[in-house]
Amino acid sequence: CKKYRDINTNPNNPEIVDIKLLLPSAEAGIAQQVGGKFQVIGGMWSQYWTQSPVASQYRVVDQYQIAGSDVNNGWNGLYADALMDLQKIVELSGSQKNYAAIAKILQGYTFQVLTDQFGDIPFSEALKGESANITSPHYDKQEDVYKGIIALVQEGMNELDPNSPAPGTDDLIYGGDLSEWQRFGNTLLLKMYMRLSVKSPAMAEAGVDSLYASGIGFLEEGETAQITYGTAAGSYNPLYSEMNNAVINQTQNLIASATLTDSMNANEDERLTAFYTAGSGGYVGNDQGDISTETDASSFAIPGPAVGGNAVNLASATAPVLFISDYESLLLQAEAAARGWGDGDAAELFGRAISANFDAYGLDATDYLANARWAQYPAAGTMEEQIEFIITQKWFCMCGNEGLEAWTEWRRTGYPGFFVISKSSRIGNNFPQRFPYPDEEVTNNANFPGQKSITDKVWWDVN
Amino acid sequence: QSRPVKGQVLDDRGEGIPGASVQIKGSNAGTITDIDGNFSLEVPDDDEVLVISAIGYANQEINAGDGDNVLSVKLKTSSTALNETIVTANAVRREKRSLGYSTAQVSGNDLTAGGSVSPLNALAGKVAGMNVTTTSGAPGSSSRVVLRGGSSVLGNNQALIVVDGVPVNNAGLGTAGNIGNLSNQVDYGNRGNDINPDDIESISVLKGPAATALYGSSGANGALMITTKKGNRRMGGASKMDVEVNTGVAFSSILKYPDFQNSYGQGNIYEGAYPEDRRENFSWGYKFDNEQRPWGQVINGKTRVKPYSAIPDNISDFFNTGTTYNNSVAINGGTETSAFRLGFNALNSNSIFPGKDYNKYGVTFNGNVDLSNRFYASVNFDYSKINSDLPAFGQGNASILDNLYQMPRDIPIRELRNLNDPFNSMDYVDTNGVHRYGYYGAYALNPYYTLDSFKNTNKVDRLFGNVTVGFKITPWLKLEDRLATDVYSDRRYQKNPIFNSEPADETGLYTRPQSNPGRYSEDLINSYNIYNDLMLSINKQLNKDFYLTGYVGQNITQQSVTETYASTNEDGGLVVPGYYNLTNSNGPAFDVNSESTKRKVRVYTDLSLGYKNMLFLGVTGAKDWVSTVKNSITYGGINGSFVFSELFDDKTKNIWNYGKLRVSYARVGNDANPYLWTTTYGRTTLNGDFGSLIFPFNDVPGFSYGDVIGNPNIKPEYSTEFEIGTENSFFNDRVSFDFSYYNKNSGDQIIPVALAASSGFKNKTLNAGLITNHGVELAARFTPIRTRSGFKWEIFGTYAKNVNLVKELETNNLSIGNAINGATIVATVGKPYGTFYTDGYLRDDAGHVVVDATTGLPLIDKSGSKFFGSYMPKWQASWGTTLSYKGFTLYMLFDTKQGGQFFSRTRDILAFVGTSKETEDRDPQVWANSVYEGTDGAYHTNTDIKYNPYFFYTGQANRPGEYQLVDASYVKMREARLSYTLPRKWMDKTPFGSATVSVYGNNLFIWTPSSNQFTDPELSSNGAGNGQGFEFSAMPSQRNYGFNLKFTF
Structure with a gap:
């Protein structure tokens, strides 16, 4: 009788799998959210894009009133899919130390994405629902999360071991190149310390100095950490797949924002042709949040296939999702140099970053470097002017492909200085400063500390 | 030794009762009557009494006689089951009187009385x-x-x-x-x-x-x-x-159609450049004037013309009488x-x-x-x-109702039936080889096309x-x-x-x-x-x-x-x-x-x-x-x-x-x-809000740890x-x-x-x-x-x-x-x-709906979802x-x-397109029993701040989920x-x-x-x-x- 009943082993799902299967799932899982819905919100709040007046899918984003329900999928995907799979890699890696190392570095990257948008988040008690039966993790202060992430990434970098087996094609980002992972970790830490440059300058400076002292170096040209996508349905770039599915059915919700197109046009910036597909009016954007003109939506430029944003162009499917780009790395180094940290040459790094960005889109930066106003690095200017140039140029570079980071850097530095309040703003003359916590976390976490207003700044944001 | 006993079991109208049980009292021997109520049974010489029982009738005992006469037994209908038997667990038939719990029985005749083809x-x-x-x-x-x-x-x-x-x-x-x-x-x-x-x-x-x-x-x-x-x-002779x-x-x-308005037709006179927009699924156009007007697309220089007037039955005209x-x-x-x-x-x-x-x-x-x-x-x-x-049904292209219910009140549905007519087609090839649709609506499909092509x-x-x-x-x-x-x-x-x-x-x-x-x-x-x-x-x-x-x-x-x-x-x-x-x-x-x-x-x-x-x-x-x-x-x-x-x-x-x-x-x-019992892994599927990424991804396989802890x-x-009850007659x-x-x-x-x-x-x-x-x-x-x-x-x-x-x-x-x-x-x-859980109207302490002091539109309570009825x-x-x-x-x-209560999307979509009866009164009006927040921060009775119904009905963000809850x-x-x-x-x-x-x-x-x-x-x-x-x-x-x-x- 006992044996007759002993059939409750799940025949449909395995109870154990190789960690080689978890790494690509986790990497693509991060990209799915950062390059998908978060890219939409980031792209609109960094004023690259605005909602098309003839559709309405993302109107709430332009209205600055996204709800907790708008970020459920992003939060759940990062925690329950990506971070948890990375956690299983750490648990199961055994002698495969490089898997655990990469997993920790990627966990650090992911936790930073979460804390930058949400502020205080579960960190020290996170991901322990099964292992320690913690089903309602407590929230850690952002300051502690930052310290924790830095320690975690350093731990991962220390565990990278060229003498142990490395991943292969299952590492979608670097194909198992451990030295690139070292530089990715170092650049990630640079990005983190730079985020603290205003809030905790002493800590930031000491941290940056140690990164330079390690001799590991940072991501160089051609070392962008990214995942590339395919034209087969189910392998689409996440932004493109948000538009190209049976529900949304190729509706073009995103169009160019005049904030970006006006300033790029003023600089005769050729990158417009890569970041956008021209409308009947050329590379012209609509005013941010303006839904009053219904007649001529087709006159506006729309995000181009290179950033995955053109709903009817299949080339959008193959746009990559960037984790950290080479030009981002160069601009972080430039900023460090401008602040007098590390030992780089800010002007040189600034120029290299622009060239790298043009290169990434198959364009030639020569004319732009020679003529454009925002390409003329104020080597003789004040540090603040230099930082304004570096961050504003970063904003141009990240157009459409790292919207979340561009908006986050705007929150840190206030640059570009020419953002406008969305015409659809429902919060008056204010900008959004964070994401609201997701509904499901509010409902399901017994230790949830309380919802925040969208205008509350996160801890490091003292600008 | 035994004797053959024959008889017929009848109801109080004198009709034979089929399937009645005829049992020799004190034994398991017995038979069941045929379709006309007839039975015949060998009864041992020692036995005298037959027990006759049938569902819905009181049991009756009769003397079996000596077998020379054909017995005729009239059963009385019984509603209280004085002696009714009931099929209990494991298909065991028991006398209802012996059961200490509540049961009810529905006979086959009662079941089929209404002609339903579903036994449930x-x-x-x-x-x-x-x-x-x-x-x-x-x-x-x-x-x-x-x-x-x-x-x-x-x-x-x-x-x-x-x-x-x-x-x-x-x-x-x-x-x-x-x-x-x-x-x-x-x-x-x-x-x-x-x-x-x-x-x-x-x-x-x-x-x-x-x-x-x-x-x-x-x-x-x-x-x-x-x-x-x-x-x-059946015994010998039967x-x-x-x-x-x-x-x-x-x-x-159809038992119940929505109530439709018959005053306004296709178009949108409230915003947008084309009040008489022929593409529209909106019935927010001008009041009907019965003038001849072109409608739909212009194809090969031709367009269709019809009077601008309501077609009250244009939804019901779509349906057949089912057989x-x-x-x-x-x-x-x-x-x-x-x-x-x-x-x-x-x-x-x-x-x-x-x-x-x-x-x-x-x-x-x-x-x-x-x-x-x-x-x-x-x-x-x-x-x-x-x-x-x-x-x-539901939402989207495959849903017939979703496409049908968005049709403006003046569109003649019957003229849309011929899908070979370019004016009705969703997909025809023109002389240049381009796939085109000539259907009037740009936002919904021809419902006949949905019927025809979605299987x-x-x-x-x-x-x-x-x-x-x-x-x-x-x-x-x-x-x-x-x-x-x-x-x-x-x-x-x-x-x-x-x-x-x-x-x-x-x-x-x-x-x-x-x-x-x-x-x-x-x-x-x-x-x-x-x-x-x-x-x-x-x-x-x-x-x-x-x-x-x-x-x-x-x-x-x-x-x-x-x-x-x-x-x-x-x-x-x-x-x-x-x-x-x-x-x-x-x-x-x-x-x-x-x-x-x-x-x-x-x-x-x-x-x-x-x-x-x-x-x-x-x-x-x-x-x-x-x-x-x-x-x-x-x-x-x-x-x-x-x-x-x-x-x-x-x-x-x-x-x-x-x-x-x-x-x-x-x-x-x-x-x-x-x-x-266990947490398991599954092939990785990564979901965004709408799209998803499915492994293998670029030829790399992937599995992911499950979201449910075993x-x-x-x-x-x-x-x-616990149950207590009584049966009486x-x-x-x-x-x-x-x-x-x-x-x-x-x-x-x-x-x-x-x-x-x-x-x-x-x-x-x-x-x-x-x-x-x-x-x-x-x-x-x-x-x-x-x-x-x-x-x-x-x-x-x-x-x-x-x-x-x-x-x-x-x-x-x-x-x-x-x-x-x-x-x-x-x-x-x-x-x-x-229980329904959704957002509701903002209300003051007395329960009055609070309206916006400028637009007169009801406000949504931003404090989050609330509980409504079950x-x-x-x-x-x-x-x-x-x-x-x-x-x-x-x-x-x-x-x-x-x-x-029930949650009605039909109400929502009809309001949005302006076809339901409730959208017929389009004059600016005061929300009934409403208050507004004055500059003093207090709520005041609203007597004159009017809202424009157009903005209420078409602005789905202006309507809380509560709006879609209807008394069931x-x-x-x-x-x-x-x-x-x-x-x-x-x-x-x-x-x-x-x-x-x-x-x-x-x-x-x-x-x-x-x-x-x-x-x-x-x-x-x-x-x-x-x-x-x-x-x-x-x-x-x-x-x-x-x-x-x-x-x-």
């Missing part, structure tokens, strides 16, 4: 405490049967369906494209409706755990014990065979030691949706034989086959039945084994066309292309169930006063389901138009398969001790070992019945004929689903129920009633408790939660007139009130239904099961009447549910029938035995509160699932009426 729908309004919800009443549609309110948070809440002692799977299965998938919603039905009502002898309704403790984990929600019609044994033919045709139409042909033939034959019934049924239905159809064919066979004096055997099986093409076919083959062999050890002890199976294959195919069409228009107004990626999917479900019961039964008069009846038994159950679902790539769709095959997938095809098996072993007993046919004590007990929980489950109950009228003197008994008091208590377990310590759910059965009070606690609910995703998981399966139900049930019957001439007038009714409460739940607001449009159906502590009715009742005279019978049944109360004329049985003497000269002609109808009329101008509140987008009360552009319910001829020869 036909129960509506017939049993107190039974809540039958029909999705549409169309043949093959789902039905949900809940007794005494919901008791399981996420598990099954429906009554167990048992046919001839064998459980029949009534679960709604399926992956996608099944009902519940809101953008692609097809009601493939649930399998409890596969039985042909004409094959049913009776349905016993066992309402609580006390009655069904023997089914343990399956019977916690009560049971419907269906007994199928059997062949009748005709060996007769044939019963039942033929009829029914017509169907259903229902034909059954049953052959009934027997000898002295064997009998059989062989039935055939064909149900052919053409839907109210033009071109859609549903066809069901069935064969049933019941046979029984005495192999010797001691051995006997029987076999029952039922095979059914379904072929159908069903309409889809949802379903093929079902099902076989269920059992083989029984028995051995009579002694006259009072028998051993019986019943081996049963229920096997079915349910195949669902969906075909959606691919098109990418540019507008044909030459004016430049139309710029928007219309497209659909196309789709093909197969959902193949196979269910295999095996049951074996070995039972030892006892029926013994222990001494003068005590009588013992009951059984001990052992059961083995295996239930398996396999499912293979495959579809072309959901986002990429099809490559080659018109080619529906998985190889035609644009991008990787999606496929998933699963198998699920549960095994149980059970030992059980059910014993009843009677004292002087007056006092009865029943005990049930069982122990289950189930593969899905680690420990065994023990359950059982005790019940007592006291027929106190046995103590009355004859004088009292003449007035108060029958009185019984009953009380019971029982506890049952409800086991767990398979495979909850729990090896899962315990079974339990329910305990007075004045020769002319007044009778049956009353029950019950109190049921259902605890240790198996729930996937939602976790904070920051824990790394989304759910953990736990035993958490307690639901309570208590309530009263009353069934009554009154016969004001009964004359010797045969005129009879009966009135009957039921009332039930159930109070349901979720007492404990280790999680917040557990969603039990779809969360869409911001509304969820939840279980939450302190509220009834099935979908469960506060109370329900039914009442009916039967008038009979000679061969004529007129029968009517009404029922009502009061209280409860209704009164329905559920059934009616007028029948005439031709007098026997007319038939004598014909080959026919009897003939009855009837006109009948079901779901005939509905009355709803004036606030419900939208749909029948019974509609459900979740089929028979727990998420009731959710009408997401659901299939409309149908009125069915027809005529029918039944005759024998």
